[in-house]
Amino acid sequence: MGRIETTLQPLGPLLQVGLRTTAARERRGLGESRDVTAMIDTGASSSIIVPALARRIGLSEGDAAIIRPVGEGQAISAPTFPARIRLDGLTGKGEWLELDLIGIQPASPVDMLIGRELIGKLTLIIDGVQGKVLILY
Amino acid sequence: MANHGKSGLGPAAGRPGAARKRGYRRYPPSLAKLMRVLNYTAIETSEGATHKLIKLPGGRLWTIARTSEGATHKLVKSGVAETIEGRPVRLVTVTEGRSLGFALLRVPSGGRQAEVPGRDAGEEMSPVPATPDRSQSYDWSRGVPAGYAGALSEELAVYAANLDRLLENEGDYVLIRKSEICGVFPERGDAEEEGLRRFGDVPVLIKRIARHQPLVFLGGAAR
Numbered sequence: 578m579g580r581i582e583t584t585l586q587p588l589g590p591l592l593q594v595g596l597r598t599t600a601a602r603e604r605r606g607l608g609e610s611r612d613v614t615a616m617i618d619t620g621a622s623s624s625i626i627v628p629a630l631a632r633r634i635g636l637s638e639g640d641a642a643i644i645r646p647v648g649e650g651q652a653i654s655a656p657t658f659p660a661r662i663r664l665d666g667l668t669g670k671g672e673w674l675e676l677d678l679i680g681i682q683p684a685s686p687v688d689m690l691i692g693r694e695l696i697g698k699l700t701l702i703i704d705g706v707q708g709k710v711l712i713l714y
Numbered sequence: 715m716a717n718h719g720k721s722g723l724g725p726a727a728g729r730p731g732a733a734r735k736r737g738y739r740r741y742p743p744s745l746a747k748l749m750r751v752l753n754y755t756a757i758e759t760s761e762g763a764t765h766k767l768i769k770l771p772g773g774r775l776w777t778i779a780r781t782s783e784g785a786t787h788k789l790v791k792s793g794v795a796e797t798i799e800g801r802p803v804r805l806v807t808v809t810e811g812r813s814l815g816f817a818l819l820r821v822p823s824g825g826r827q828a829e830v831p832g833r834d835a836g837e838e839m840s841p842v843p844a845t846p847d848r849s850q851s852y853d854w855s856r857g858v859p860a861g862y863a864g865a866l867s868e869e870l871a872v873y874a875a876n877l878d879r880l881l882e883n884e885g886d887y888v889l890i891r892k893s894e895i896c897g898v899f900p901e902r903g904d905a906e907e908e909g910l911r912r913f914g915d916v917p918v919l920i921k922r923i924a925r926h927q928p929l930v931f932l933g934g935a936a937r
Contacts, residue, residue, distance in 0.1 A: 620933035643852040645929040656864030
């Protein structure tokens with residue numbers, strides 16, 4: 578079982594994750610891989626990525642996500658970007674996980690947010706007293 | 715429209731007697747423990763893969779799928795409409811675990827109870843909720859959502875306009891390029907391969923066919 582220890586920083590739990598395009602695109606030499614800064618956000622049902630970053634590293638646009646508004650208002654939609662991420666970064670040994678990242682600008686100054694569709698595959702232990710976060714995957 | 719065949723539960727799965735109970739000792743300890751706790755049964759697919767059906771305490775049915783390659787326990791993907799003992803079921807939700815794949819099986823309408831061969835006699839199974847919460851989903855028969863600013867608005871409009879016809883293959887993945895519906899595939903990866911083969915690195919829509927798409931809730935995460 579993989580293990581990542583990080584700290585509760587002012588923004589929240591941050592970690593460097595490896596990001597790359599889908600296997601089919603990679604086999605054709607499309608896209609690139611890189612480490613990006615992600616924040617764990619238990620309030621988001623899905624993971625999101627800065628759209629410009631997704632396009633810069635060659636993720637292809639996929640389906641449309643429909644986003645429920647906070648409070649009153651009309652649902653909005655945004656493109657998704659099928660991708661693979663590895664929680665312990667490009668040089669880690671963890672498994673590459675496939676998911677659709679929603680291309681929308683995070684409210685926090687990070688590259689992406691890790692939402693509950695991915696958190697649901699992890700054990701997340703937050704020690705608020707010590708300011709530590711332990712991720713088991 | 716081409717339909718490129720489906721994987722998963724094969725015709726034999728629906729025949730009485732086609733399903734049979736299997737031992738758990740051939741599986742890893744974590745899975746064996748799970749199987750000891752939960753009722754399960756197995757269905758051999760037409761492709762030789764084995765789908766383990768598991769009843770969870772809430773009455774939901776899950777499968778654990780094993781690839782025919784037999785290398786590791788991996789999810790055999792989804793969108794397969796089939797029957798268990800004559801009752802229709804459909805693989806509707808898929809998540810991938812680290813070494814195991816789980817897929818939710820749901821009775822498609824009316825909340826009928828699924829018959830799971832191999833479970834204990836007299837044991838009642840709770841109905842599986844069949845109808846999605848419409849307030850938490852988007853109905854694609856309404857067309858492309860207002861304000862969509864992606865590159866696939868034409869393709870999404872074609873999807874919405876042809877939704878009734880596409881729903882004949884609900885759960886599969888449709889590949890659309892501009893106004894052309896290029897095919898329906900049981901696996902998303904197959905649709906992606908076909909899109910890249912035919913069109914190269916250009917925007918194409920690969921979309922799981924469903925009338926209702928769950929809404930995403932981001933809270934205050936996005937601007």
